[in-house]
Amino acid sequence: MIRNARIELSAAGMGSVEVDGVPLKGVRSLSLDAAAGERPELLLELVVHDISTVAETHIVIPEDTAATLIALGWTPPPGQPVEEVPDAAA
Numbered sequence: 001m002i003r004n005a006r007i008e009l010s011a012a013g014m015g016s017v018e019v020d021g022v023p024l025k026g027v028r029s030l031s032l033d034a035a036a037g038e039r040p041e042l043l044l045e046l047v048v049h050d051i052s053t054v055a056e057t058h059i060v061i062p063e064d065t066a067a068t069l070i071a072l073g074w075t076p077p078p079g080q081p082v083e084e085v086p087d088a089a090a
Contacts, residue, residue: 004019030045
C-alpha cells in the first residue's frame with residue numbers, strides 16, 4: 001500500500017512520524033531504505049506489549065498503538081466495540 005510519510009528527526013534522535021497527515025504515536029524506531037530508481041520503504045517498529053495467556057480474555061490495544069495501526073490501514077477485529085477504537089486523527 002502506497003502512503004505519504006513525513007519524518008522529522010533531531011540530532012538527539014527525537015522526532016515525529018506522520019503518515020497521510022496523521023501523526024503516529026508509539027513508534028519505537030524506524031528505518032528508511034531508498035534504492036536508486038525505486039520507491040523508498042519505511043519500516044516502523046511500534047511499541048507493543050507482549051503477553052500470553054491460556055485463559056479466555058478481553059484484549060485491549062493501547063489507544064496510541066491502535067491509532068497508529070488504523071492510520072496504517074489496520075481494521076479492528078470483528079466484535080470489538082466501536083467506542084473502544086480510537087479516532088486515528090485524535
